[in-house]
Amino acid sequence: MxxxxxxxxxxxxxxxxxxxxxxxxxxxxxxxxxxxxxxxxxxxxxxxxxxxxxxxxxxxxxxxxxxxxxxxxxxxxxxxxxxxxxxKKALEYGLVNSIEEGFNIELERNQKHIPIKHDLNRSIITLKVHPITITIAEDSYKPGQIKLRFCERSNRWFNYMPITDLGFYDCAMKHHKDDDLDRLNQYIKSQKEAYLRIGLSRSYQSPDGRQGYWIQVNGIYTFPDYFKEIRSYA
Incomplete structure (x- = not known):
């Protein structure tokens, strides 16, 4: 047990x-x-x-x-x-400085997947990022949907990353539909620390033929406080 x-x-x-x-x-x-x-x-x-x-x-x-x-x-x-x-201690067990370090790979610019043949022994890592670099915004390719933008400690930016954090996504979508994402973004940027759980999808082939494990944001956590509306699975 x-x-x-x-x-x-x-x-x-x-x-x-x-x-x-x-x-x-x-x-x-x-x-x-x-x-x-x-x-x-x-x-x-x-x-x-x-x-x-x-x-x-x-x-x-x-x-x-x-x-x-x-x-x-x-x-x-x-x-x-x-x-x-x-x-916080649990989050830090998977802490790395960058996505490249965590998944042992050199990513090309705007690359958001790990090729299927790349040898890996884990699919979830933790990044600590500065809250001021985090922004939830509308997906420019899919109006009505939202994505995440953030900057690693390595100073590399990731844009339009999929949010799979259930509670965070549901809360952010409610704010988006109310045209009120600014309030959520401002709250996050007001915090002292932020941790992102970065995960890999199951094997998937995109419409353009790229096959691999796609990078997604499994968890978005701020300290010392969190937005009370976020933590829900319903």
Whole structure:
């Protein structure tokens, strides 16, 4: 029996399914429980970022590509919520200086995927970025949708990155529909610290033929405060 602190609560195109990942309290390793949970299961387990879950986590026989964090699970149960300091510590177990460092690759300008043949042993990392560099904006290619812009500590900018953080995305979309993204952006920029959980999708081939693992923003967390509307899975 192990315990994890949930650090990633991510959405799918199927709104009833949720992917969670967390940090093992004893080892500091990242664990992604599979199969994916339903929204109803998340509600039952009170799953939000910072939730402590216990369960029997066992390594899957066939791990795919960089998704070496995948684990089978049994007997998931709720064990309360961690403290702010415990949550920050969990995030920092995966801390790297850049996406290139975290995924051991040199990216071309505007490259947003890891090629399918690139050898990797992880699919989730943490970046610490300055909050003032974070901006949620409308996707210029898909009006009505939103993307994230941010700058790494290496001074590299990433533009129009997909947001898969479920609670953050739902909150930001509500503000976008109300023409009020500025309020959310201003709040983020007012904070002292920000951490981004950066994940890789499952293998996907884009319409132009590029196949690989696409970079996405699994979690957006600010300190010392967070926007109270954000943390929800409903």
């Amino acid at each position: 192990g315990k994890i602190i949930v650090t990633d609560l991510t959405r799918f195109s199927n709104p009833d399914k949720v992917c969670i990942a967390g940090i093992d309290i004893e080892t500091g390793k990242c664990i992604r429980p599979l199969p994916y949970l339903s929204i109803a299961e998340c509600e039952k387990l009170h799953v939000l970022p910072g939730t402590i879950l216990s369960g029997n986590f066992t390594k899957r026989l066939q791990l795919e590509g960089p998704h070496q964090e995948d684990r089978n699970y049994q007997n998931l149960s709720f064990h309360g919520s961690c403290s702010l300091d415990e949550f």
